Amino acid sequence: MAQIRRGTIEYCVLALLRDGERYGFDIARTLSEADGLVTSEGTVYPLLARLRRSGLVDTTWRESTQGPPRRYYRLTDEGHSSLEEFRDQWKRFTTAVEAVLEADGR
């Protein structure tokens, strides 16, 4: 299960950014509030670094009226494509797994 989570969590981050940019704290908090997605808020930052390096997101620093400057993340074109590709594959994958699980239970 941990491997599935590890493999899918980065696409959850991309999905959070689909409609617009967000800053790191916001992403980490949203993911931590979704049951079972991440073990803790801090583990999201290595993942964000990985997405940044792989060119799926890029970042800008902005001043904040409520504290220190914030690093905002947004999807690149490659990130959008990667997310769409994953969505198709994920649908096929979950449909297949559910079919097997239900068949097994009969």
Next chain:
Amino acid sequence: MGTDQTIADYLDQLEAALVRSGCSPSRRAEFVGEISEHIEQARAQLPVETEVSVKRMLDRIGRPDELAAEAAQDEATNQQASPRLRQMFLLGSVAAVVLVGVVLGLVLTLPASSGLPIRLPNLLNEQVTTALAKLHRLGVAQSRVMIEEVPQPVPWLPSRLVLAQSPAVGSSLSPGARVVLRVSRGRPMCRPDRTVPPSTLSITMEHATSNFERACYYARAERPLSIRLTNDVVALGSGVPTSLQLIISPSQHPAMTPVPGRPGLFTGSAATTVVVGPNVLAPNSAVFSVPPLNQGTYIIEVLQLGPDKSATLVVS
């Protein structure tokens, strides 16, 4: 142990765990900086800052060894070149050599890795965690930074703001030398009130000090609220009976702020004010209703007295 110390210890433990996990210095500095900023933002959202609430916040961020393991695994993954990358290296080996040379050159010019003196950035007016993150990025470990609180609390300054730094901005920091940051003490800490606050908040301004009778007041969130203001400040310096008017605003955005370098002068803005009470002439009391307040920490000020006479209102 104070909450600042708890956070500093946590960041120290994280730094040590990252060293043990084999993370590179640059990745360590970046990651500690990210977690410092996360703490800063999570801390700003705490309704009331206590030892328990800060520990809960840090638990939510994760154990240092767990975070270090995650960061190390990420770095190891990054170091394994993808097939596409390997293909690029094969196709453009000359370009890769040039690229490696450039990267190597850049790395060698970094102060952290070269041992050359570091030129100190401007850390003034930064939150201390942000200042530490900036120093980390330059290769200055937290163990080389001494944080001193100024002796007196300054009511209008947020807690842990860098007021002075040594060496000064732009000075060189020799290898192994320490950085000293003098930080604000901030407003007095208001501990959570275990009793249910009444629906009428009684606030008395004392004559002897021309100040609030208490440093901390409490109210319930999103409930109808009345305030009874008792003005006991019979006369200020001029001997004229005083008329006092309460204003309440979110603690991050006080309505009144002092003018730098002009003691006794302040500017005011009603933009963030959530409550403006009626004028109450001494020696009298008046009760007035205020709109239900959202959960949070507010600052109560008196228009006639300025920002150095204030109290904290915790709404929970």
